[in-house]
Amino acid sequence: MGSFKDVVGHKDIIKYIRNAVNEDQVSHAYILNGQRGSGKKLLASLFAMTLLCEKGGPDPCNECHSCRQADSGNHPDIIRVTHEKPNTISVDDIREQVNNTIMIKPYQGPYKIYIIDHADLMTVQAQNALLKTIEEPPAYAVILLLTENADILLPTINSRCVMLKLRNIRDTLIRKYLMEKMEVPDYKADMCTAFAQGNLGRAIMLANSEHFNEIREEAVQLLKYIHEMELSEILKAVTQITAYKLEITDYLDIIMIWYRDVLLYKATKDVDKVVFKDQMKSIREQAKKSSYEGIETILESLEKAKSRLKANVNFELVMELLFLTIKEN
Missing domain, CATH: 1.20.272.10 (Zinc Finger, Delta Prime; domain 3)
Structure with a gap:
């Protein structure tokens, strides 16, 4: 999984997360808002790993039992909410995977973290069900909502979450990543960078x-x-x-x-x-x-x-x- 040092761009968000962890000022709910391919999943995973890392540093150590579990996708205190319908997260998905389990204390770490990808697919009923949990969460709960369009979420949810907006990454950083990490030739790196319009995930997809x-x-x-x-x-x-x-x-x-x-x-x-x-x-x-x-x-x-x-x-x-x-x- 790596650490925040490996993330291209998003320095403000990384600084915010590190400070929140170091100063024990972690909120109960966050919205990571950005385009597809902008790095929401990576940041959410690193955030979760950092919160549960046994060494308690500003970055996950990647060595402790907790980090290894998180890296393999098997950490009992990191719950990734899934949904059967491709374009909808239903009220049942939220009730069964979040509301009905959130009062069970963490198995081994100080936090219990819920990652809801494509949170903008939640129905209004699902959002209202989640809202009750966000309003009165247990102290150990952290909910990470990953969205491409936070405006679709209810204003009541937006107002109760810390908003982390993923900005476009500078072209020079994307081009450097493609050429140095992926060994893409310069003319192709230029083309992929131009098309990506600040989105590293898209640049990587185009390069491949x-x-x-x-x-x-x-x-x-x-x-x-x-x-x-x-x-x-x-x-x-x-x-x-x-x-x-x-x-x-x-x-x-x-x-x-x-x-x-x-x-x-x-x-x-x-x-x-x-x-x-x-x-x-x-x-x-x-x-x-x-x-x-x-x-x-x-x-x-x-x-x-x-x-x-x-x-x-x-x-x-x-x-x-x-x-x-x-x-x-």
Whole structure:
């Protein structure tokens, strides 16, 4: 599992946790709020390990019996709440796994820690059931709610928990991690870092994804030749992209970064900040042909396309409209 020293970024949260443990000021409930892949699970696990570590340091020692149990996922005082339904944490899940067990004292440590991942999936009834426990918890209980969107939780839950917001990590730290820890070549590290937008988990996923390279190549080929394509060819391209429906956000992000590169190069002629360095010839040509207004229109259309796809508007229709906007600008 490691220690807080191994965590990339999130220094403020780590400092807060260490101080809370050192000064014996641990709250009974926390919300760790951040995007998928931002490091919520790792921070929650390290927090739990630190609270139960037999050496009582600001970091888990990774050597004592408690740390070894936590590392293997077998610590009796760390309860990870599960749910059978994929998109819902029900009131029964909370009652059975939290409310009905929380009054049983810790088996061996000073704390009993509940980790509820995807807490934003709790139904209103489940949240209300948890609220009663959060309002009057036993002194040894610590509840960690992991969410991607804390605003979905009831205001009464939000107000009774300490909020720990996971911010975006600096690009330089992500790039360094990819190159030093994962031995990713610099051009690929640049690309993955740009796409990750401050999210290390996403950067690691992209660096490990063969599929991502395929999607990138298809997008680049389309962007290089779209202005010469007939309508029938554009419709054919939309049909091919249907295969990537699950990764469509990545596909649209690739197009967005391409046009940001075009805009950046047009405005500054600075090659160093361009992400698609291996496509500089095409970026230069595009920058000459496109107007600032045209590029802005394309970037706005990409945001609209993302919103429409989230709202389940017809996939083919959304992509056709987007490609026609790109072709015209």
